[in-house]
Amino acid sequence: MGEVKLIATTQSLFCARIQWALKFKGVEYEFIEEDLRNKSPLLLESNRVYKKVPVLLHNGKSFPESLIILEYIDEVWKHNPLLPQDPSERALARFWAKFSDEKVIFGAFGACRTEGEQQEKAKEAALESLAFLEKQLEGKKFFGGEELGYLDLVVGWIPLWLGVMEEIGGIKLLEEERFPLLHEWSQNFHQIPLIKECLPPRDNLLSYFQASISYHRSLAAKKP
Numbered sequence: 001m002g003e004v005k006l007i008a009t010t011q012s013l014f015c016a017r018i019q020w021a022l023k024f025k026g027v028e029y030e031f032i033e034e035d036l037r038n039k040s041p042l043l044l045e046s047n048r049v050y051k052k053v054p055v056l057l058h059n060g061k062s063f064p065e066s067l068i069i070l071e072y073i074d075e076v077w078k079h080n081p082l083l084p085q086d087p088s089e090r091a092l093a094r095f096w097a098k099f100s101d102e103k104v105i106f107g108a109f110g111a112c113r114t115e116g117e118q119q120e121k122a123k124e125a126a127l128e129s130l131a132f133l134e135k136q137l138e139g140k141k142f143f144g145g146e147e148l149g150y151l152d153l154v155v156g157w158i159p160l161w162l163g164v165m166e167e168i169g170g171i172k173l174l175e176e177e178r179f180p181l182l183h184e185w186s187q188n189f190h191q192i193p194l195i196k197e198c199l200p201p202r203d204n205l206l207s208y209f210q211a212s213i214s215y216h217r218s219l220a221a222k223k224p
Contacts, residue, residue, distance in 0.1 A: 005031075007042060007054060007055040008053045008055075011205055012053060019198040020195060025079065036053070058076070067094075067154070104155070130182065133155065161205065168210050
């Protein structure tokens with residue numbers, strides 16, 4: 001099927017989902033670690049529009065944006081399908097994936113990087129978004145049913161990345177009593193061998209998000 005390379009960083013939740021998908025499909029690939037503070041010519045050439053990771057390189061073509069890459073992988077390597085076969089279920093999976101990236105991720109990060117009254121408002125919005133995801137797990141082990149699927153990979157950042165953000169931000173969003181289904185799903189997801197293989201060291205994530213959250217809080221403190 002041609003040579004596969006992935007331009008990525010180990011701490012990026014958007015890159016992790018691509019690694020999981022490739023491993024789930026049994027696709028061999030070369031992982032190219034990118035330094036985002038000193039972006040390589042390869043990244044700048046491969047993603048001229050956004051100049052960010054992840055970027056999948058396959059058969060001389062480059063594919064940016066993690067959700068696009070996931071669908072490309074599923075189309076090219078059709079065994080172990082990620083997306084549902086039913087068109088309506090596929091559409092819903094895409095909807096919730098977009099919702100997760102636009103609302104859940106940035107909502108959680110917003111709640112963890114702010115302070116005081118602003119943090120309380122952001123926390124309320126983040127909890128509301130998580131409640132929508134909780135509902136999608138009713139009667140299911142994974143978001144795709146009994147088997148790992150597309151949406152599981154998209155929200156697979158929750159077990160590790162969210163916990164790190166919560167610790168640094170000094171808040172708790174994913175309470176087991178409030179979100180029992182998400183909590184159980186997180187435990188199931190984390191125990192899958194191919195998932196654990198691609199998880200970055202927690203200490204590395206702590207350092208990364210500590211710097212990011214401290215930076216955003218310092219900017220907020222300077223505002224009149």
